[in-house]
Amino acid sequence: MSQQPAARAAVIKDVARLAGVSHQTVSRVLNDHPSVRDETRERVLVAVKQLNYRPNALARGLAGRRSRVIGVVSFDTILHGPAATLLGIERAARRAGYGISIVALERLDRSGVIEAVNRLAEQSVAGVVIIAPLLTAAAAAGSLPTGVPAVVVESDLAGDLPTISVDQVAGARLAVEHLLELGHETVWHLSGPKDWLEARDRIDGWRATLEAAGRRVPPVLAGDWSPKSGYEAGRQLAERGEVTAVFCANDQQALGMLRAFSERGVRVPEDVSVVGFDDIPEAAYLSPPLTTVRQDFDEVGRRCLAALLELLGVDRPPGVARHPRVPPSLVVRASSGPPRAA
Numbered sequence: 257m258s259q260q261p262a263a264r265a266a267v268i269k270d271v272a273r274l275a276g277v278s279h280q281t282v283s284r285v286l287n288d289h290p291s292v293r294d295e296t297r298e299r300v301l302v303a304v305k306q307l308n309y310r311p312n313a314l315a316r317g318l319a320g321r322r323s324r325v326i327g328v329v330s331f332d333t334i335l336h337g338p339a340a341t342l343l344g345i346e347r348a349a350r351r352a353g354y355g356i357s358i359v360a361l362e363r364l365d366r367s368g369v370i371e372a373v374n375r376l377a378e379q380s381v382a383g384v385v386i387i388a389p390l391l392t393a394a395a396a397a398g399s400l401p402t403g404v405p406a407v408v409v410e411s412d413l414a415g416d417l418p419t420i421s422v423d424q425v426a427g428a429r430l431a432v433e434h435l436l437e438l439g440h441e442t443v444w445h446l447s448g449p450k451d452w453l454e455a456r457d458r459i460d461g462w463r464a465t466l467e468a469a470g471r472r473v474p475p476v477l478a479g480d481w482s483p484k485s486g487y488e489a490g491r492q493l494a495e496r497g498e499v500t501a502v503f504c505a506n507d508q509q510a511l512g513m514l515r516a517f518s519e520r521g522v523r524v525p526e527d528v529s530v531v532g533f534d535d536i537p538e539a540a541y542l543s544p545p546l547t548t549v550r551q552d553f554d555e556v557g558r559r560c561l562a563a564l565l566e567l568l569g570v571d572r573p574p575g576v577a578r579h580p581r582v583p584p585s586l587v588v589r590a591s592s593g594p595p596r597a598a
Contacts, residue, residue, distance in 0.1 A: 483508045525590070
């Protein structure tokens, strides 16, 4: 039996033929040109819908002498924060009629970032967004080739480049204040890797909040974002009877800590309260459901695109704030509660 050929994707000439206009008219409609009659515009849009035509963003940009593709430099990771940031940027770009071209690096070092930006520039992208949560990547962002419009995510070390980030210090403060208000004398902290800017800021927020409240600051427990590091830290803390509250630098570490506490007979939150960071999709379904700090990655994406469009001389999308720090929010669930009775 012969195999049917795959359906051919519609091209602009198909739309023009169905609408009874030239392909130049279709192009004008797709680029929202004012010199098209309303009835003609309507015919073209109906044809676009019938044929499920999807215009190529780069081709549209070149036709208007401006690329409608944005380059994104990220790194090869499945960690929730960077992956969710990339998704937020893609959503914002799509809503604004832009495509994205991604370069994912194995290592976010200076040479890798600069090479990635050069590769994207060769593709004639309109501008570049660099997701730079590591110290090495942040330093590289400050020495990019001139003439490349760029915005940096999650870094305050990028020199004069616009930077969009979640207020990590404020997020840590929300977590610690919540635990102190429940009556805990102090809060222990399991940190992220020392070369991550987010981990550094969450330590700063944790420490500053305890100091402002006049509370003892316990030693930082070093982690690496993984459930394993949370599990190992939980086994250590389970042996310390004075620990009543722990703030983990991300939800994966909190997940491992909950497992360790369960194995050692430490009840959460009756014996120890646990708070995470990120609000991963699984956080609400852990046992017990995890109190955590939520980051608005869609808002990060919107502000990234708005900042880049301003660099390109395009109007900022309405309803998008200029302030680069995106406020986090606290999500209270069952893993946090008052300390056990003396």
